[in-house]
Amino acid sequence: MKRGEKIIEGVLFLCALITILTTVGIIWVLLKESISFFTEVSVFDFLTDKEWTPLFSDKHFGILPLLSGTLLTTVVAIVVALPLGLTIAIYLNEYAPKSFRKVVKPLLEILAAIPTVVYGFFALIVVTPFLQSIFPGLSGFNALSPGIVMGIMIVPFISSLSEDALAAVPSSLREASYGLGATKLQTSFKVLIPAASSGIISSVILALSRAIGETMIVAIAAGQQPRLTLDPTVPIETITAFIVQVSLGDVPHGSLEYKTIFAAGLTLFVFTLILNNVSFYVNRRYKLKYD
Amino acid sequence: MIKASTNQWKDQLFRIYGIGATFFGLLILGIFLVGIVIEGFSRLDFQFLSSLPSRLPGKAGILTAWTGSLWIFGLTSITSIPIGIGAAIWLEEYSKKNRLANLLEINISNLAGIPSIIYGILGLEIFVRMMKFGGSLLAGSFTLSLLILPIIIVSTREALKAVPRSIIQASLAMGATRWQTIWLQQLPAASSGIFTGIILSLARAIGETAPLIVIGALAYVPFVAKTPMDEFTVLPMQIFNWVSRPQHGFIVNAAAAILVLLIFVFIMNGIAIYFRYKSSKKVKW
Amino acid sequence: MNPIEVEIEKINDAVLEMIELVKAQLSRSRDSFMNSDEELAHQIIHTETRVNSLELTIDKYCENTIARFSPVATDLRFVVSMLKINSDLERIGDYAESIADYVLNINHKLEKTLMDNVRTDEMFNLAIEMLELIADAYATDNSKKMKKLFAKDKVLNQINKEKSQVIAEYVLANPSTIHDCLYLHSTIKKLERVGDHAKNIAENYIFYSDAKVLKHKK
Amino acid sequence: MVNRVMETNKFKIQAKDIHAYYGTHHVIKGIDMDIKPNSVTAFIGPSGCGKSTFLRLINRMNDYIEGFTKTGDILLDDKNIYASNVQVEQLRKEVGMVFQKPNPFPKSIFENVTYGLKIQGITNKSDLEETAERSLRQAALWEEVKDDLKKSALALSGGQQQRLCIARTLAVEPSVILMDEPASALDPISTAKIEELIFELKEKYTIIIVTHNMQQASRVSDRTAFFYMGELIEYGKTKQIFLNPKKEKTENYISGRFG
Incomplete structure (x- = not known):
């Protein structure tokens, strides 16, 4: 026994x-x-060189263009997802009837369950042409369209986790605010959001990390042109898209080009690792507050 | 008084905005799905499902892709489910609160946040190169197993945690061993939660593309995989391949393949949601 | 204050009042008996109704405390003891009234020598002293004082034993006084009973305060 | 006569100088206690006084608690239950436990009652049925459930659930039953039934009950132990504890004048 x-x-x-x-x-x-x-390749060059052309004959190994591409799509995604996600969280938590929330929450979570390759298709085939009809100067591959689509994809991350954080605020606080005659809006913004701030921040950071590591959408719709720019309308390349590009090509094992994906991967890994742990840290501190 | 009515007014405005925001995402999802159906539905026929890939969009099919996805589904389940549940049980029930457990804890949270493409790089080095599986189903499913392991572990632990301590105490007090208690009480009581987590993580594995690209799964595989050591493709790979081609015919093909993939994924999510709903109704502790 | 303490306090005050009242009744019965004061006897009989109503009040308080507060330990012993002490006190009150009744029924004043021979005065005084002891011990919550009472009870019993012989000899000598002598005999008997009840009170009090059962022990 | 005296002097459970700690927190401070067989012993005392911890020491339910340590020995039938050769599972079959809130397994009534036998590997159907009936009868539940043993235990009322939990404990034939506030979640009628049951079970079992209800302790127990701040303040016949406690702390606690 x-x-x-x-x-x-x-x-x-x-x-x-x-x-x-x-x-x-x-x-x-x-x-x-x-x-x-x-x-x-020297670490210094890697971190400071403004060009990334490992597959060309004139090789440059500066990670900055890939980082700027990643940053650009991520920022666009967050700009889309944050207001949307937070509003949904507040609406579901404070305004919506319980039955409505019960139906809508899983529906929203489906957004996160759709394979990313499908989002890539969506960005390239639907969103880019649509955006081009508004901004005629928009290039066929750009940071804007995948950024927006990525934003929609991460909305449920922010809305679900933030909603959880809002729901975890002790009802006594909420009732105290209502008891003083505050409206739901005032209660939400003046009491609940500050009280749940760490949970919300941690959800946003988690969403950020998700956006940084996202691969297929950018690989399909952002282009494969590493460039150091903050203009979202031109083709760029992200770290993840570069790894895909190399993987798809016939790069001999052991070559310097092959090794670039590991250096790029390491950079990506470090970034997401830091973001994730910041998120855990913030969240843990927040949990302590109410225990 | 005026202030109060302004506040009321703002409150109502935000309510409308909130409904709008909530439905915005769903609306876009809806538009997109309708678009996909319009684009791809006509292409979705027996020929499409039963044909091998081809250079001609009209002749190409997804036979190798969906069979590959099924293979991946099966192999990934076999490896990830027992390991995931086992690890979750150890962490939840056996581990003492020491540094090792703490390390495992942090480690799993971190693993869940690592981008899938990094798992691809891991799979490339370990399974493809070191273990010499090549770009085979085995390498692919192992890689995906590692990818979804943290999700299975976390959801299984949540499900185990939801089993009331009193049940466990009762069983132990009856003279049951730890394992008898886990096997006879906790796992059955947590089963629907565990099952939900597994289904959701497998749905994720089915939709993954990036790690498979990295380990060298091929977009063009002209035969149906027969053994786990065969090369393979999966639906998302096929879609990715078609999306990046210029001819419109391939876009239609991609849309049709997306429909098939989404049916897979939605059915699995539907099952998970149904189980969650059912278990939330069933037992009131 | 704890709710049960309020109740206990109420019982305590009422019992204290009861003791004082009964003590006064007994001491007036002595005056009335020794001086053949019929006026005072009427007063005693009148006051007896107050003793009775106070007994009912104390009973009610005790029942209430038991019903509502389920007293335990000291509280339980207190309530149980007070119930019994209450009934003992009421009996003493009854005896005082009976003695007053005899005063009204005695035809001729009893002869002083006879009274002295049966130690009537001494007996009255002993009984009253016992009640004074009870009052004092109770008010100061001193169970040691209560114990002093047992010696007095023994004297009372002794006097009571001797009384029949003395009275019988007197009656043989003065047959006409037989009627009055029977009253005297009964009075002495009553005072002896007062002693017994006083002793019961002391025992019950000691049970309450020291949790010792002294009853039926020699 | 002599035999009987010998018999009653034998103790079922003996605790010897028990100290217990949660981490560095000293929760039980040197408790000695002897418990006679076929008696009901009540543990009373304010929350956090160590009575539940002490109770759970008797079937080693504290073993799994992180950072829990103890010194001193507990003897069951003169054998040290913390000896290295003692199998915890075996001990718990000997020393059953009933918890504060009814905690039936989310299974049928029958499966609940026979759980203890199943984990011992007994699968013979007639044995299981026999035991189920016997223990349900002992727990005064048989008449109420005999027609739907297949029904989920969760469908029973709170009081029935608790009696089911008692039946489940009885099914493995323990000699000691520990009860941790078994009636605190029940209505007065169910409570009365449980108390009645305890009274009947006393004939066969040694029962220890932790309760916050003074009246319950005074009603059901033969002996009462008052715990305070991890110490055993007073332990004696229930009648004596409730009529004439020796220690002022006990007096204050049972008469509701604590603090």
Whole structure:
């Protein structure tokens, strides 16, 4: 009996250990290839060079253009998603009848469940032509269209998590505000949002991290032209799109071009890691407040 | 008094704005779906489902893609479900509050936030190169298993947590061992929650493209995979491939393939939502 | 203050009042009996109704406390003891009234020598002293003082034992006084009973305050 | 006669100088206690006084609590239950437990009652049925549920659920039953039924009950133990504790004048 229990516990522990091995594997793989990449390209160049042309004959390995592309699409996405998501969260939490919320919340979550390749199609085939009819100067590949679509995709992240945070505000606070004659709007903005701020911020950061790591939408609709720009109407390339580009091509294993995806991957990994942990930290502090 | 009525007015305005915002996303989703259906529905026939890929849009089909997706679904389930549930049980029921457990905890939250493409890079090095699986179904499903493992673990833990402590105490007090308690009480009680989490994560795996691109899954596979070591393609890969082609015929094909993919995904989400709804009604602790 | 304490306080005050009242009744019965004061006897009989109503009040308080507060420990012992003490006090009040009644019925003044021989005065005084002891011990919450009462009860019993012989000899000598002598005999008997009740009160009080059962122990 | 005296002097449970800690928090401070067989012992005391912790020490339910440590021994039938060769699962079959809130498993009534047997590997249908009936009868629930044993236990009323939990405990034939405020979530009628049941069960079992209800303690128990701040302040015959407590703290607590 006792031994059987021990064996079961051991097997279960091994299952849990796989998660650690995954992380170790990711870090090891990224570092191993990146280190060999940085023996050929200096870290300084990598961080400061304004051009990224590893696949050209005149090779430049500056990550900045890829970062700016990533930043651009991410910012557009957040600009779309934040007001929308927050409004939905407040509306569902304070205004909407319970039955309505019960139906709408899972429906909204479907937005996050749709495969990203489908969003990419949407951005390229529907949104870009539509935007071009408004801004004639818009290029066929650009940061704006995938950014907007990405924004729609991450709306449920912000709305769901923020709604949870708002719902977690003790009802005594809410009632105190109503008791003083405040409207729902005033209660929401003056009491609930400040009280739930950490939860909301953490949801936004999580959404940001999601947008940075998003691949297919930008790979399809943003173009493959790394350029250091803040103009959302021209083709750009993000880190993720670059990795896809290299993976699709016939780059020989072990070549410098091949190693670039690891250096780019490492950059992406570091960014998302930082954002995720900031989000956890903020959220944890917030939870402590009400326990 | 005037102030109060202004406030009321603002309040009403925000209500309308809130409804608008809520439906904006859904509206766009609706428009898009209708567009896809209009574009792709006519293409969706038996020939499309049963044909191999082709250079001609009118002859091309998604046989290899949807069979590949089914393979991936099956193989990923087999690897990720037992490991995910096992890990969740260990973390929730066996781990002591020490540094190792803390590390695992933080680690899993972090894994859930790592972009899928990074998993692709991991799969490329470990499964494709080191284990020499090549761009096979096995490499693909292993990679996707690692990708969805954190989601399964987190949702399983949530489901286990929702089982009242009193039930566990009662079982232990009856002289049941830890494992008997988990097996006979906690897992059955948490089953619908666990199942919901698994379905949702598998739905995600079905829709993933980026990691498979990185591990070298091919867009053009002219045969149906027979063994896990075969090369493969999946629906999202096929869609991606078609989207990036200039001819309009391929766009129509992409729309039709999207319809098939969405049917897959929506059915799985529907099942998950149904289960969540059912379990929320069933047991009142 | 705790609600049960309010109730306990009410009982306490009422019992204290009862003790004082009964003590006064007894001491007036002595004066009335010793001086053949018929006026005073009427007053005693009149006051008896107050004793009776106070008994009912105390009973009511105790019942209320039991019903509403389920007293335990000290409180429980207090309420139970007070119920019993209350009825003992009421009985003492009854005896005072009976003695007053005898005063009204005695035809001729009893001879002083006879009274002295049966130690009537001493007996009255002992009984009153016992009640004074009770009043004092109760008011100061001192169970040791209560114990002093047992010695007095023994004296009372002794006197009571001797009385029949003394009275019988007197009656043989003065047969015409037989009627009045029977009253004297009864009075002495009543005073002895007062002693018994006083002793009961002391025992019940000690049960309350020290949780010791002294009853039926020698 | 001599035999009987010997018999009553034998203790079912003996606690010897028990100290317990949650982390560094000292929750039980040197408790010694002897409990006679076939008796009902009530643990009373304010919340956080250690009575539940002490109760759970008797079937080692505290074992799984993070950071919990204890010193001292508890003997059950003169055997140390914390000895290294003791199997916790076996101990818990000997020392059953009923909890504050009724906690039936979300299964049928029958499955609930036979759970303890199933985990011991007993699958013989007639054995299971026999035990189910016996323990449901003992728990005074048989007449109410005999026709729908297949019904979900969650469909029973709170009082019935608690009696089901008691039946479930009885099914594995323990000799000691620990009850942690078993009636605190029930209405007065259900409470009365549970108390009646405790009274009947006393014939066969040694029962220890934690309760916040003074009247309940005084009604059902033979002996009462008053805990305060992790110490056993007073332990004695229930009648004595409620009529004439020796310690002022006990007096103040049971008469509601605490603090």
